[in-house]
Amino acid sequence: MSLDASRGTATAEALPLATAAAAPTGRLRRGWRRMVRRPASVAGCIVVLIFVTMAIGAPWIATTDPLRTDWGKIRKAPTWANPFGTDDLGRDTLSRVVWGSRISMQAGVFSILLAMVMGVPIGLVAGYYRGALDQLIMRLTDAWLAFPFLILAIGLVTIMGPSLTNATLAIGLGATPTYIRLTRGLALSTKEEDYVLAARALGAGDVRLMRRHVFPNIFSALLVQATVSIPTAVIAEAILSFLGLGVQPPAPSWGTMLNAAQQFLESAPWMAYWPGLAIFSLALSFNLAGDGLRDLLDPKDY
Amino acid sequence: MFEFLVRRVVISIVTLFVISLVVFTGVRMIPGDPARVMAGTDADEAGLEEIREKYGLKDPVPVQYLRWVGLALGGDLGESIRTRQSVAWTVAQKLPITIQLAGFAVLIAVAIAIPAGVLAAVRRNSIWDLLASGLSLCGVSVPNFWLGIMLILLVSVRLGWLPASGFVPFWEDPLGNLQRMIMPAFVLGTALAAVLMRQTRNSMIEVLSADYIRTARAKGLAGRAVIFRHAIRNGLIPVVTILGLQMGALMGGAVVTEQIFVVPGFGRLIVEAVFTRDYPLVQGVVLITASAYVLINLLVDVSYSLLNPRIRIRGAAGES
Numbered sequence: 001m002s003l004d005a006s007r008g009t010a011t012a013e014a015l016p017l018a019t020a021a022a023a024p025t026g027r028l029r030r031g032w033r034r035m036v037r038r039p040a041s042v043a044g045c046i047v048v049l050i051f052v053t054m055a056i057g058a059p060w061i062a063t064t065d066p067l068r069t070d071w072g073k074i075r076k077a078p079t080w081a082n083p084f085g086t087d088d089l090g091r092d093t094l095s096r097v098v099w100g101s102r103i104s105m106q107a108g109v110f111s112i113l114l115a116m117v118m119g120v121p122i123g124l125v126a127g128y129y130r131g132a133l134d135q136l137i138m139r140l141t142d143a144w145l146a147f148p149f150l151i152l153a154i155g156l157v158t159i160m161g162p163s164l165t166n167a168t169l170a171i172g173l174g175a176t177p178t179y180i181r182l183t184r185g186l187a188l189s190t191k192e193e194d195y196v197l198a199a200r201a202l203g204a205g206d207v208r209l210m211r212r213h214v215f216p217n218i219f220s221a222l223l224v225q226a227t228v229s230i231p232t233a234v235i236a237e238a239i240l241s242f243l244g245l246g247v248q249p250p251a252p253s254w255g256t257m258l259n260a261a262q263q264f265l266e267s268a269p270w271m272a273y274w275p276g277l278a279i280f281s282l283a284l285s286f287n288l289a290g291d292g293l294r295d296l297l298d299p300k301d302y
Numbered sequence: 303m304f305e306f307l308v309r310r311v312v313i314s315i316v317t318l319f320v321i322s323l324v325v326f327t328g329v330r331m332i333p334g335d336p337a338r339v340m341a342g343t344d345a346d347e348a349g350l351e352e353i354r355e356k357y358g359l360k361d362p363v364p365v366q367y368l369r370w371v372g373l374a375l376g377g378d379l380g381e382s383i384r385t386r387q388s389v390a391w392t393v394a395q396k397l398p399i400t401i402q403l404a405g406f407a408v409l410i411a412v413a414i415a416i417p418a419g420v421l422a423a424v425r426r427n428s429i430w431d432l433l434a435s436g437l438s439l440c441g442v443s444v445p446n447f448w449l450g451i452m453l454i455l456l457v458s459v460r461l462g463w464l465p466a467s468g469f470v471p472f473w474e475d476p477l478g479n480l481q482r483m484i485m486p487a488f489v490l491g492t493a494l495a496a497v498l499m500r501q502t503r504n505s506m507i508e509v510l511s512a513d514y515i516r517t518a519r520a521k522g523l524a525g526r527a528v529i530f531r532h533a534i535r536n537g538l539i540p541v542v543t544i545l546g547l548q549m550g551a552l553m554g555g556a557v558v559t560e561q562i563f564v565v566p567g568f569g570r571l572i573v574e575a576v577f578t579r580d581y582p583l584v585q586g587v588v589l590i591t592a593s594a595y596v597l598i599n600l601l602v603d604v605s606y607s608l609l610n611p612r613i614r615i616r617g618a619a620g621e622s
Binding site for chain 2: 139140142143145146147148149150151152154155156157158159231235238239242243244245258261262265266269272275276279280283284286287288
């Protein structure tokens with residue numbers, strides 16, 4: 001599962017670079033120089049890569065079984081054998097944090113992919129055709145946006161039951177309206193560009209125009225948005241699991257780990273340090289990487 | 303002007319209608335017999351039949367929908383399966399606590415974000431700007447429930463300065479109430495502060511480069527007067543919009559914060575309702591939250607269109 005997730009991001013990252021390479025190379029080099037001037041963004045990218053490696057390589061990195069309980073090692077402070085300590089069932093916290101990155105990445109990447117797969121075509125159609133269809137879509141989107149993400153997720157989980165899949169679905173559905181609006185706005189301005197008008201004059205049909213001319217030109221903006229929505233989705237999964245509405249124990253999710261940790265703050269604070277720190281650093285590095293990516297892909301100065 | 307108001311109100315009504323449809327359909331998507339869901343697990347066939355009669359579950363679905371909307375408009379949202387008390391009453395009991403919490407959170411967020419954002423914009427690229435941007439980035443990235451847990455660990459467990467959790471009504475013990483509210487309000491306000499700070503900085507930077515600011519400077523006004531008298535007033539308009547749009551996130555954040563600090567508000571109510579499968583209560587809470595969001599944003603839009611003629615003209619000129 002998580003292997004697929006990482007492959008998804010890998011191809012997604014390769015695409016805009018390919019489009020950027022087709023553009024004058026000077027732009028790419030300028031973007032690169034801009035990015036290197038922001039060491040924080042580079043650091044963010046590196047940390048994201050570390051987390052991706054951790055998610056893929058969990059079985060080799062954390063050799064202790066994250067689910068194995070040990071009654072002789074209940075809530076033991078960090079030692080060499082268990083550098084992050086053990087939890088209330090004697091499980092190794094380090095191993096659980098490493099395996100937890102799989103769940104977080106999976107929820108973060110898949111939910112945003114879902115939001116894009118649903119939101120981008122709807123937004124394209126709305127922005128491209130305008131008119132009554134656009135009005136209808138935008139009114140529905142308004143109503144959709146009115147459900148705060150967590151309330152929406154709570155409603156969905158009540159109907160469908162708590163699980164990682166349903167949490168991912170709920171997060172994806174919650175993020176979809178953002179992509180509808182963004183794509184619509186971008187499509188509105190792009191479809192008036194000369195190259196689109198030229199392609200239309202050459203007799204290209206609507207679908208071809210949208211797919212071959214509008215979409216590739218708004219892709220980089222969508223990608224930047226994705227980089228900043230993934231951390232939000234990661235935090236959202238942790239929140240749902242923390243509340244018991246997402247991943248169910250004993251699976252090692254950072255959110256469920258923090259839920260357990262809350263009861264032992266006085267006697268075993270290390271249970272609370274690491275999962276939270278993991279969420280924080282993953283979210284922070286995604287945000288930093290997103291800022292850098294925006295600089296790299298957007299010729300406008302921010 | 304009038305046209306803009308009417309348009310905005312009509313759009314809100316359409317949105318509320320769609321919301322009601324979604325919530326109504328959502329509850330009907332729960333697997334199983336609704337009568338059995340309402341009756342709970344210990345009901346015989348006769349009892350189920352009685353419930354079907356009482357709630358009109360045999361009527362056609364559109365009729366059921368209209369009846370449900372009619373009752374909801376009159377304030378009747380059904381009754382909780384678990385406590386048998388009316389949903390509206392249950393929510394009304396819990397709401398003031400969450401409003402107090404959210405109100406404090408907004409105050410804290412605004413008190414941090416606006417001065418910091420203005421400072422960052424005025425001293426652009428200075429150490430202050432860097433610090434403000436860094437803090438804002440951290441504020442967006444930190445999971446607020448973890449921040450809450452860490453605060454409890456530091457302030458309550460280690461230092462023993464504030465009680466870790468619980469709630470006392472303000473009129474019974476004002477000091478105790480504030481002592482218990484300050485940490486949750488801070489935690490809830492963090493993400494909001496981060497978003498507001500970024501928005502304040504960006505819109506202030508934009509305003510400060512506008513022509514009328516240059517004019518004000520050129521006529522010899524002191525830097526401070528330009529910022530306070532001219533720039534802030536216009537720079538904060540987009541911030542108010544963002545504040546309205548962030549209300550949804552704030553309500554969601556309240557759910558988590560109340561869970562950690564054991565604040566007996568709206569948020570704990572909804573989580574409890576999910577776990578006890580109290581469908582009418584979940585339905586009512588979702589409906590109320592979404593409607594509140596729409597109404598708050600309607601008020602935000604209308605109030606500042608009254609304040610700023612330029613916006614109401616641009617707004618009427620046909621955005622989506």
